[in-house]
Amino acid sequence: MAQFRVLVSSESDDRVGREILAAIPDLEVLAYDPNEPQLSDVQRDAEILIPPYRSSHRPIPLIRQLSALRMVQLLSAGVDEWISDVPAGVTLASARGAHAGPVSEWVLSAILAQLRQWPALVRFQDTETWAHRRFDADTLDGKRVLILGAGSIGKAVARRLEAFGATTTLVASTAREGVHSPAEIPDLIPGHQIVVVTAPLNDDTHGLVDARFLSSMDDGSLLVNAGRGQIVDTTALVTELQTGRLRAALDVTDPEPLPPGHPLWKCPGVIISPHSARTVPGTNRLCYLVAAEQIRTFTAGGTPSNAAPR
Structure with missing residues (x-):
């Protein structure tokens, strides 16, 4: 038995x-x-x-x-x-x-899609427009990436990014060799062109990426959220996106599912997937x-x- x-x-x-x-x-x-x-x-x-x-x-x-x-x-x-x-x-x-493999692959694809301007290219294709030199592509090589969350997913993201010539900075709830503490985040944000969220949702990370955090990001930076929607202040993010100062790639949102009519849908510079980063x-x-x-x-x-x- x-x-x-x-x-x-x-x-x-x-x-x-x-x-x-x-x-x-x-x-x-x-x-x-x-x-x-x-x-x-x-x-x-x-x-x-x-x-x-x-x-x-x-x-x-x-x-x-x-x-x-x-x-x-x-x-x-x-x-x-x-x-x-x-x-x-x-x-x-x-x-x-x-989830480390599938989610880190999504993160890499989201970053490359934004840097290489695939959303704009698809829209040009829809109108049968040969858009040579009508968009500004960028490269991942040489970018500095701040990763919030140094678990299996965050580490897998770092490995994939470093293979493309990017340098990564890891942050976790507890500092250790090669990993920074949350107290260091305000000093770490400037100078990173990409911020990736892979941290778990808890009392310490809820609302971590707030208006002050977002305003500290360099102009033109990219926020990628593959963690939980509630880690990012949606209202503050919408404000930044509407100015065109920041871009974002989101697999998770707050609220979720994102309802029709929500302003995040229409923000410039954002791509959204329906909490499907692991779904392969x-x-x-x-x-x-x-x-x-x-x-x-x-x-x-x-x-x-x-x-x-x-």
């Missing part, structure tokens, strides 16, 4: 997860529908809950039905959507590390491979490396 039971979404995106987890000894995989408000009696006895790959917040209301719950294993890099709902004493772990083939598999390692550690009596401080 299995010692632990884990609830895994029955949706097609999570099929690979059910297959990966089924190979773990002493673990019984129970499929559940994340859209269904009630669990069966068997499902309610599960000790581990994994939210679905897409729209992972949906099963939050199911927590109160899980009296034996001991662990919530997320497939996201952060835990901000769940941390206030998971009871004390229940281990909450992320899939940190799984194979990412769900990467997430479940990390989740499986976290669960193996937990069921063996250890503390998962991605466990959130509680």
